[in-house]
Amino acid sequence: MSDRFLRAxxxxxxxxxxxxxxxxxxxxxxxxxxxxxxxxxxxxxxxxELAVEVTLQPIRRFDLDAAIIFADILLPLxxxxxxxxxxxxxxxxxxxxxxxxxxxxxxxxxxxxxxxGFVLESIRQARAALAGEVPLIGFAGAPFTLASYAIxxxxxxxxIETKRLMYRDPDAWHDLMGRLSDAVAxxxxxxxxxxxxxxxxxxxxxxxxxxxxxxxYASPYSQRIFxxxxxxxxxxxxxxxxxxxxxxxxxAAGCDVIGLDWRIPLDEGWAAAGRDLAVQGNLDPVALxxxxxxxxxxxxxxxxxxxxxxxxxxxLGHGILPETPPEAVGFVADLVHRATRRTG
Amino acid sequence: MSDRFLRAxxxxxxxxxxxxxxxxxxxxxxxxxxxxxxxxxxxxxxxxELAVEVTLQPIRRFDLDAAIIFADILLPLxxxxxxxxxxxxxxxxxxxxxxxxxxxxxxxxxxxxxxxGFVLESIRQARAALAGEVPLIGFAGAPFTLASYAIxxxxxxxxIETKRLMYRDPDAWHDLMGRLSDAVAxxxxxxxxxxxxxxxxxxxxxxxxxxxxxxxYASPYSQRIFxxxxxxxxxxxxxxxxxxxxxxxxxAAGCDVIGLDWRIPLDEGWAAAGRDLAVQGNLDPVALxxxxxxxxxxxxxxxxxxxxxxxxxxxLGHGILPETPPEAVGFVADLVHRATRRTG
Numbered sequence: 101m102s103d104r105f106l107r108a109x110x111x112x113x114x115x116x117x118x119x120x121x122x123x124x125x126x127x128x129x130x131x132x133x134x135x136x137x138x139x140x141x142x143x144x145x146x147x148x149e150l151a152v153e154v155t156l157q158p159i160r161r162f163d164l165d166a167a168i169i170f171a172d173i174l175l176p177l178x179x180x181x182x183x184x185x186x187x188x189x190x191x192x193x194x195x196x197x198x199x200x201x202x203x204x205x206x207x208x209x210x211x212x213x214x215x216x217g218f219v220l221e222s223i224r225q226a227r228a229a230l231a232g233e234v235p236l237i238g239f240a241g242a243p244f245t246l247a248s249y250a251i252x253x254x255x256x257x258x259x260i261e262t263k264r265l266m267y268r269d270p271d272a273w274h275d276l277m278g279r280l281s282d283a284v285a286x287x288x289x290x291x292x293x294x295x296x297x298x299x300x301x302x303x304x305x306x307x308x309x310x311x312x313x314x315x316x317y318a319s320p321y322s323q324r325i326f327x328x329x330x331x332x333x334x335x336x337x338x339x340x341x342x343x344x345x346x347x348x349x350x351x352a353a354g355c356d357v358i359g360l361d362w363r364i365p366l367d368e369g370w371a372a373a374g375r376d377l378a379v380q381g382n383l384d385p386v387a388l389x390x391x392x393x394x395x396x397x398x399x400x401x402x403x404x405x406x407x408x409x410x411x412x413x414x415x416l417g418h419g420i421l422p423e424t425p426p427e428a429v430g431f432v433a434d435l436v437h438r439a440t441r442r443t444g
Numbered sequence: 445m446s447d448r449f450l451r452a453x454x455x456x457x458x459x460x461x462x463x464x465x466x467x468x469x470x471x472x473x474x475x476x477x478x479x480x481x482x483x484x485x486x487x488x489x490x491x492x493e494l495a496v497e498v499t500l501q502p503i504r505r506f507d508l509d510a511a512i513i514f515a516d517i518l519l520p521l522x523x524x525x526x527x528x529x530x531x532x533x534x535x536x537x538x539x540x541x542x543x544x545x546x547x548x549x550x551x552x553x554x555x556x557x558x559x560x561g562f563v564l565e566s567i568r569q570a571r572a573a574l575a576g577e578v579p580l581i582g583f584a585g586a587p588f589t590l591a592s593y594a595i596x597x598x599x600x601x602x603x604i605e606t607k608r609l610m611y612r613d614p615d616a617w618h619d620l621m622g623r624l625s626d627a628v629a630x631x632x633x634x635x636x637x638x639x640x641x642x643x644x645x646x647x648x649x650x651x652x653x654x655x656x657x658x659x660x661y662a663s664p665y666s667q668r669i670f671x672x673x674x675x676x677x678x679x680x681x682x683x684x685x686x687x688x689x690x691x692x693x694x695x696a697a698g699c700d701v702i703g704l705d706w707r708i709p710l711d712e713g714w715a716a717a718g719r720d721l722a723v724q725g726n727l728d729p730v731a732l733x734x735x736x737x738x739x740x741x742x743x744x745x746x747x748x749x750x751x752x753x754x755x756x757x758x759x760l761g762h763g764i765l766p767e768t769p770p771e772a773v774g775f776v777a778d779l780v781h782r783a784t785r786r787t788g
Contacts (some may be wrong), residue, residue: 258765260730267734310706310728312745334599342651343687345708362654364689384654386604390611401656421602 102234105166108355109335111378111411112283117440118165118402119433120237122339123419124158124326125170128426129158139416145171151222152229159234162430163437165413166235166298168322169291171219173241177250180207181213190254199261201272210283210288219287220294225297237337238296240288242303242325243280244382250276259308266317273317285328285381291380292332300337301325301355302416307342314346319353326354332378337380342420362387362417367405370381378411385416388428399432403439446578451512453642453679453701455722455755461747461784462509463777464581466683467763469514472770475501485530489515495566496573503578506774507781510579510642510758513570513635515563517585517646520627521594522560524551533600543598543605545616556634563631564638571639581681582640586633586647587624587669588662594620603652610661617661625665629672632658636676644681645669645699648762651686658690663697670698681724685762689717706731706756706761709751722755729760732772743776747783 105119127133132154135144144150151170153187159167174192176186178285182280185193198204212220216427227236249255251262288299304319306439322338329336349359351373360369360381387398399414406412414436420429448462451729472475476498479488488494495514503511518536522528527539542548556564571580585593602628610617632643651660666682673680682694683703693700695717704725714723731742743758744754750756758780764773 203768258730260765260767263728263730264733267731267738307707311709313728342707345688345712363651363686365655368689384607384657386602386607387611389604389608393610421604423604 103255105295105413106235108336108411108413109337109378113442115442116437117412117414119414119431119436120164120166120168121158121416121420122168124164124168124273124429125154125160126420127422128424128429129157129161130159130426141172142184145175146218148218148222148225150168150409151218152225153224155226155236156229158415158429159427160229162433164234164433166237167226167230168221168237168239168300169296171222171239173239173246173304174249175216175219176210176240176280176287177246179210180279180283182250186291192249194253198276199265201269201275204272204276204428209279209428210287212287216287216290217225220290223296225290225295232328235297236295237300238288238291238294239300239302240284240291242301243277243284243305243321244283244309244314245303245305245323246280247273247276247283248308250307256305259305266313270317272408277317277321281324281443284323288325289330289337292329292334296334297336297362298337299329300339300359301416303338303340303343303350306340306346306350309346311345311349314349319349322350323353330354335378339380344369344372348374351377357413359415362416365405367407368410370406378413379406380415382415382417383432384423385418386423388416388420388424388432392428392431395428395432396435399435400439403436408440408442445689446509449757450579450641450679452755453681453722456467457754460781461750461756463758463780464508464510465510465760465764466512466772468506468773469498470510470764471766472764472768472773473501474770475505482654486528489519490562492562492566492569495562496569498569499566499580500573502773503574506777508578508581508777509511510581511570511574512583512644513567513640515566515583517583517590517612517648518593519563520584520624520631521552521590524623525556526594529714536593536598538594538597541605543593545619548616548620548623551620551623551783553623554631554667556631558633558734560631564634565618565633567638567640580637581642581644582632582638583644584628584635585647586645586650587621587628587661587665588653588658589647589649590624590695591617591620592649592652594624597621600649603747607657613722614661621661621665625668629669632669632673633676636673636678640678641677642681643673644683644703647682647684647687648693650684650690650694653690654724655689656694658693663693666694667697673754674698679722683724688713692718698746698771700727701757703759704761708767709749710746710756711751714750723750723759724757724759726759726761727776729762729765729768732760732764732768732776736772736775739772740775740779743779744783747780750761750787752784756772
């Protein structure tokens with residue numbers, strides 16, 4: 101049984117640096133592809149036995165220090181009234197995106213037990229199946245990233261519609277963000293009640309914003325979520341990509357652990373976020389396509405930059421890509437453990 | 445006749461801050477759409493009278509302080525042996541992308557006069573047509589960004605193939621980058637000889653790299669280009685997006701002006717790149733979709749952060765988006781001039 105991950109989140113000493121990977125349950129694993137051959141992403145999310153199975157797959161295969169429940173950040177948008185589909189190979193598509201104040205006003209509230217009970221049940225079953233072997237992480241999308249999908253109707257390159265609403269109808273924007281942050285705060289609290297031992301807030305696309313826009317239009321809502329979670333006593337991880345100029349603001353939103361992408365050296369990112377936080381990261385996901393010797397050089401550089409300070413959780417700078425060779429994942433996990441083992 | 449732009453590039457005092465816009469000749473203009481209704485992008489690039497016409501369109505419509513020759517950064521890839529097409533609404537597609545050392549070895553050299561003479565002729569004609577009214581900027585893609593298109597076969601989200609070549613066959617990578625930097629250096633020198641009064645190197649996608657990878661795999665080649673251009677005496681602008689953690693390294697590559705995206709406040713970006721450079725930027729292109737009052741607030745914030753120091757060229761943080769309302773472009777140009785007019 102490994103409590104390295106939770107200890108590192110609290111910046112307590114550990115026997116060696118804990119490792120997990122964003123999207124460690126996913127398409128790069130043949131056993132996941134087998135499940136998906138018969139079921140859509142949404143079916144897997146909504147069927148606890150399947151969600152638990154794919155949650156456990158990477159834990160069985162690799163020496164990882166945390167499991168993360170299999171789910172999707174967009175799930176809370178469905179009970180709010182948005183129609184969510186995953187087009188083959190194209191990512192999420194929302195057929196009725198939000199464009200007006202009226203669209204925002206028409207959104208429903210999310211009742212986690214009634215609307216997202218399948219995620220909570222998956223968490224309960226995954227906790228039981230893990231039997232304390234490694235902790236289980238719950239997660240949700242941050243309000244900005246959820247809003248960007250809800251407004252654009254899917255992924256986006258330039259976030260024109262998102263920013264148009266933000267700039268042209270700030271009242272509608274703030275209404276939407278308030279609703280999303282309420283939904284996410286309740287959902288994460290319910291995940292903790294169901295057994296999640298840490299939570300990660302994914303603000304994956306927040307790097308599209310300038311620091312001023314982040315401070316005005318996004319950060320207050322992430323802050324509201326972290327604040328609501330504070331009393332639950334579980335570590336709160338805050339993650340964005342392409343967001344290195346936002347790190348001090350993201351840290352100030354109230355998390356315990358800051359996630360870094362690979363665009364900033366770990367020590368510099370840690371210093372920018374603040375040494376009073378733990379830090380998670382930050383190998384380039386594409387480094388897993390390199391030869392082992394080159395992967396090793398990069399992993400050891402990150403370990404060196406962490407400088408054996410308490411509070412480093414090894415991870416990638418973004419999720420594992422579907423084309424990733426699975427053996428690279430195991431290689432990195434073992435290497436991090438070996439290279440950081442504290443003696444005596 | 446305005447020499448504000450060239451003076452600001454040299455950090456000399458100006459009567460007011462010069463303004464131009466990346467992609468100021470483009471799809472947001474009805475008169476450009478009219479030309480494109482009958483001609484592909486490549487036809488416009490390769491027909492000097494058309495290229496000159498679209499180069500001049502924004503100069504006629506708005507009070508801009510520089511023209512930029514209409515061309516595409518990928519043009520040098522064709523004479524190297526890559527097949528370039530622009531699929532409708534999908535961006536560039538290269539049918540025979542580079543994947544191996546053999547592919548790299550088979551690439552041809554670029555002879556600017558023989559292979560890209562149409563761009564040089566467009567520059568000569570545009571200079572004549574501008575008659576000194578505003579200076580003319582030439583440009584090229586930086587080796588990393590060109591390599592990413594050549595290897596991926598088009599735009600990319602994760603640059604897996606690019607980094608795979610970089611990490612798994614560094615000799616082939618360095619061979620490719622050497623060839624691209626030779627081609628770009630020669631092409632830009634020929635543009636200057638044809639009349640370009642400043643040059644911009646677009647490393648639009650370099651933000652995909654970590655600082656260490658940039659230093660090892662990309663920066664030496666951009667440096668080679670800037671070094672070759674140094675003796676020509678024209679200002680050299682260096683531009684990337686999502687690259688704020690690379691700014692000190694990009695500045696060190698040897699440019700005169702550093703281009704900033706909107707993800708960093710102008711004063712902080714200028715300080716990171718170094719006060720011995722001029723700076724260009726950095727309004728979010730999507731801010732042009734905001735109401736005028738909101739655009740004004742953002743423009744004035746940038747002006748304030750420039751603090752009337754010599755060496756600020758106002759621009760966007762990336763190119764004008766096709767959906768942009770043209771009146772916003774004129775509004776910003778006039779506002780910048782008005783707000784920065786030096787009295788006495």
